[in-house]
Amino acid sequence: MLPDFPWDSLAGHAARARAHPDGVVDLSVGTPVDPVPPVIRAALASVSEVPGYPTTHGTPALRAAAVAAMARRFGVVGLSEGAVLPTIGSKELVAWLPTLLGVGGRAVVFPEVAYPTYEVGALLAGARPVRSDGLTALGPEVPGLIWLNSPANPTGRVLPVEHLRKVVSWARERGVVVASDECYLALGWDAEPVSILHPSVCDGDFTGLLAVHSLSKSSSLAGYRAGFLTGDPALVAKLLEIRKHAGMIVPFPVQAAMSAALADDDHIAAQKARFGRRRDALRAALVEAGFTVEHSEAGLYLWATRGESAWDTVSWLADLGVLVAPGTFYGPAGDKHVRVALTATDERVTAAVVRLTTA
Numbered sequence: 001m002l003p004d005f006p007w008d009s010l011a012g013h014a015a016r017a018r019a020h021p022d023g024v025v026d027l028s029v030g031t032p033v034d035p036v037p038p039v040i041r042a043a044l045a046s047v048s049e050v051p052g053y054p055t056t057h058g059t060p061a062l063r064a065a066a067v068a069a070m071a072r073r074f075g076v077v078g079l080s081e082g083a084v085l086p087t088i089g090s091k092e093l094v095a096w097l098p099t100l101l102g103v104g105g106r107a108v109v110f111p112e113v114a115y116p117t118y119e120v121g122a123l124l125a126g127a128r129p130v131r132s133d134g135l136t137a138l139g140p141e142v143p144g145l146i147w148l149n150s151p152a153n154p155t156g157r158v159l160p161v162e163h164l165r166k167v168v169s170w171a172r173e174r175g176v177v178v179a180s181d182e183c184y185l186a187l188g189w190d191a192e193p194v195s196i197l198h199p200s201v202c203d204g205d206f207t208g209l210l211a212v213h214s215l216s217k218s219s220s221l222a223g224y225r226a227g228f229l230t231g232d233p234a235l236v237a238k239l240l241e242i243r244k245h246a247g248m249i250v251p252f253p254v255q256a257a258m259s260a261a262l263a264d265d266d267h268i269a270a271q272k273a274r275f276g277r278r279r280d281a282l283r284a285a286l287v288e289a290g291f292t293v294e295h296s297e298a299g300l301y302l303w304a305t306r307g308e309s310a311w312d313t314v315s316w317l318a319d320l321g322v323l324v325a326p327g328t329f330y331g332p333a334g335d336k337h338v339r340v341a342l343t344a345t346d347e348r349v350t351a352a353v354v355r356l357t358t359a
Contacts, residue, residue, distance in 0.1 A: 006329040013318040020321025025352040027341045028323045032220040037267035043260035054252035056244045058086040065262035076197045083233040086250040090214040090227035098125035103144025110147035113331045151184040151298035154339035158191040164201045183214035190297035219261040278342045278349045285356040302340040320355040
């Protein structure tokens with residue numbers, strides 16, 4: 001049985017926040033608010049007349065752009081263009097990967113405080129969801145899949161290279177697939193995130209490793225549903241065959257838009273700068289309002305606490321017209337934290353800062 005969709009439970013608080021005389025400041029979800037860059041929109045439009053089916057594997061141009069971007073932006077070298085697989089955003093991949101890998105009946109391990117879809121994906125596959133930040137807690141059990149998430153949603157925590165290497169070594173000794181959700185890899189602030197495919201982590205050997213990337217955040221393409229998977233060529237080939245049969249195909253215009261986004265670094269830098277300004281303003285205001293901000297060294301969120309129930313904090317902020325997500329959405333260990341997204345316009349962020357610092 002699947003859990004209830006978490007954000008539905010925010011409805012009452014959202015209504016109260018929307019009733020604020022100056023309007024709501026919605027910091028509860030990580031949805032982009034800035035326009036899609038012109039270079040990407042132009043690429044999308046340029047192929048809008050093409051009538052035929054796209055390929056599940058993606059165009060050669062898209063796969064080449066992804067390989068080049070991974071090397072240029074993140075220092076990941078040696079990837080095969082054949083080992084790139086476009087996905088319909090990253091959420092569907094997270095939700096269906098345990099099923100596609102056939103790990104039903106085994107454990108799927110993910111962080112103790114984590115994006116809810118890791119648990120949902122395990123349940124959809126008939127696997128057993130296990131929250132754990134350490135492998136020793138598993139004892140002799142060999143899981144079917146290990147999820148890593150660095151920078152993490154919701155905490156913004158960055159896993160050091162030493163930790164990543166230990167997970168890779170442990171998993172390889174036992175033949176376990178490691179999937180690394182790297183959707184926020186381009187958004188390092190106080191720490192520099194590293195891909196699981198970086199040579200400092202895997203020594204250039206991608207066996208048993210998968211990295212999941214999204215263009216939703218750094219390229220403002222959440223509405224396009226644009227992501228990709230890369231890593232172990234054998235695993236990617238297996239997933240490709242299944243996705244061909246299932247019709248899990250990224251539309252051709254979106255593939256063209258992805259190619260343009262992956263080839264252009266200027267819009268990435270500009271968007272990161274916007275998020276950085278909003279982060280600095282919100283972080284300072286939260287601290288002034290009595291919050292402690294923990295982790296949050298990378299990614300798109302601030303992980304904050306007032307030392308009380310997460311829902312009490314949500315309620316307090318809703319009275320100010322500010323909507324955030326309770327940490328309980330991400331697991332029991334988040335019961336005293338809230339996740340504050342950086343995804344609001346500069347004007348709305350300024351409104352939140354004023355309300356927090358004058359409350």
